[in-house]
Amino acid sequence: xxxxxxxxxxxxxxxxxxxxxxxxxxxxxxxxxxxxxxxxxxxxxxxxxxxxxxxxxxxxxxxxxxxxxxxxxxxxxxxxxxxxxxxxxxxxxxxxxxxxxxxxxxxxxxxxxxxxxxxxxxxxxxxxxxxx
Amino acid sequence: xxxxxxxxxxxxxxxxxxxxxxxxxxxxxxxxxxxxxxxxxxxxxxxxxxxxxxxxxxxxxxxxxxxxxxxxxxxxxxxxxxxxxxxxxxxxxxxxxxxxxxxxxxxxxxxxxxxxxxxxxxxxxxxxxxxxxxxxxxxxxxxxxxxxxxxxxxxxxxxxxxxxxxxxxxxxxxxxxxxxxxxxxxxxxxxxxxxxxxxxxxxxxxxxxxxxxxxxxxxxxxxxxxxxxxxxxxxxxxxxxxxxxxx
Numbered sequence: 249x250x251x252x253x254x255x256x257x258x259x260x261x262x263x264x265x266x267x268x269x270x271x272x273x274x275x276x277x278x279x280x281x282x283x284x285x286x287x288x289x290x291x292x293x294x295x296x297x298x299x300x301x302x303x304x305x306x307x308x309x310x311x312x313x314x315x316x317x318x319x320x321x322x323x324x325x326x327x328x329x330x331x332x333x334x335x336x337x338x339x340x341x342x343x344x345x346x347x348x349x350x351x352x353x354x355x356x357x358x359x360x361x362x363x364x365x366x367x368x369x370x371x372x373x374x375x376x377x378x379x380x
Numbered sequence: 381x382x383x384x385x386x387x388x389x390x391x392x393x394x395x396x397x398x399x400x401x402x403x404x405x406x407x408x409x410x411x412x413x414x415x416x417x418x419x420x421x422x423x424x425x426x427x428x429x430x431x432x433x434x435x436x437x438x439x440x441x442x443x444x445x446x447x448x449x450x451x452x453x454x455x456x457x458x459x460x461x462x463x464x465x466x467x468x469x470x471x472x473x474x475x476x477x478x479x480x481x482x483x484x485x486x487x488x489x490x491x492x493x494x495x496x497x498x499x500x501x502x503x504x505x506x507x508x509x510x511x512x513x514x515x516x517x518x519x520x521x522x523x524x525x526x527x528x529x530x531x532x533x534x535x536x537x538x539x540x541x542x543x544x545x546x547x548x549x550x551x552x553x554x555x556x557x558x559x560x561x562x563x564x565x566x567x568x569x570x571x572x573x574x575x576x577x578x579x580x581x582x583x584x585x586x587x588x589x590x591x592x593x594x595x596x597x598x599x600x601x602x603x604x605x606x607x608x609x610x611x612x613x614x615x616x617x618x619x620x621x622x623x624x625x626x627x
Contacts, residue, residue: 256395257477257485262543270451274540277588341589344603345610352517 280337286330289323339364382412386461388419390431391471393478401478403469404428410461416468417445417456420482433482440596443532446473447482453537453594473537475546489533492549496557496575501568519564526559526604528597535591535601541584548584549576551591551601558604561611577612585609 250260268274300311314320342364343357388408393401406423417435424431435445438457445456448471450464461468476484502513535551542548557572576582585605592602618625 250400257479258393258395258398258401259477260474262475262540264544267540267543271590273590273593274588277540277586277590281586341587341602341606344589344592344600345587345606347603347607349518349521352521354521 276337280334283330283334283337286327287334290327290331293323335368339368383409384412384461385466386410386419386464387467388416388423389467389469390420390423390482391478392431392481395480412462414461415457416447416449416454416459416461416464416470419461419468420456420470431482432480441530443530446532446534446537447471448474448537453534455532455534455596458596473533475537475539475543476533484533486533488546489531489536489550489552492553493531493556496549496553496572497568498553498556498560500560500563500566501571502565503567513565515564522564523559523562525599526555526562529556529559529599529601530597532596534594534596538590538594540588540590541586545580545584547580549578549581551585551605552599554582554585554608555599555601555604558608561608573612573615576608577615582608582612 250258268278297308297311300307315324339361343360346360348355348360386408387405389403389405391401392398392404406427408419408422408427410419410422415438417438420431420433420435424433433445433447433456435456436442437444440455440458443455446453447456448454448469449456449459450469451471453473456470470482472478472482472484476486476488479485506513529552531552533552536542539548539551542550554576557576560566561569561572582605585602587602587606589602592600595601
């Protein structure tokens, strides 16, 4: 697991493949990182959708049928859950990355996080009402 | 005063005789209000004088007694016995080479800390007769929390990136650079950017956030690093999209 240095100090090596299993906080971090793969896959799906539209109505209909299949629905639900986890985990750390100072005080982190949720909900409603 | 028999398992390593570290267990009758450092001092004074570890102030100010307590980077003077079960494992801070027992080699940290120029570089030279630099409370607030760092290196032990990429400048050093960059009296940001905005600098950080979770002084190094990323990104866009705008 380790080795001696020339100065007689002992180095404990970090296991390259399994380091994140050591701490729950590392697992939470890896979960956040892994969710981006789902978002990447969903983006790829949207690109394929555009391609199918360009190929004509039949091709697009086939594409929709795949989406409505059990596997397609499972993919969409799991991507939605991953996107929710991804978004909320980033929203919750925004006060650290973007603190807002108001005179001699910092604006409460709750307000910064809350503003993100409010904008998110507002945009989602707008898309639901006008986008469909 | 209630007492409890606690088994303190300590990592031992003697560079002159040992090929690798071993764990030695001591049974200590601990008072409930003790901290782990008290237990180590008891062992040193009464059971085994050869046990080596660093400590000084016993009040979370000097930053010397950082060690892994049950796998978590902690100050031994702030880790209360009553928060633990009857068995406590004490090891030297991970990600640092072990010199002896609980003592680590901190040269790498010291070099990185010095490399970010952690001191005031005034915007312009002023004669002493001009008096002190003045600062408003809102100017102080911008960096005050980063001045609370005690260089205990718990953040380096918590940071998996530092463990995997030892070249990473790391949380505390970048936070102290950010502290001076945020200071209204300072004009040395461009000197520090060369180091902290490099790939071994802030871009090695992927915001695990563990540094801030373990920081005993609530410095929030993870926040500082993200703010440095944001400022460096704005620098890049300014430089490439608006080269006519002076810095």
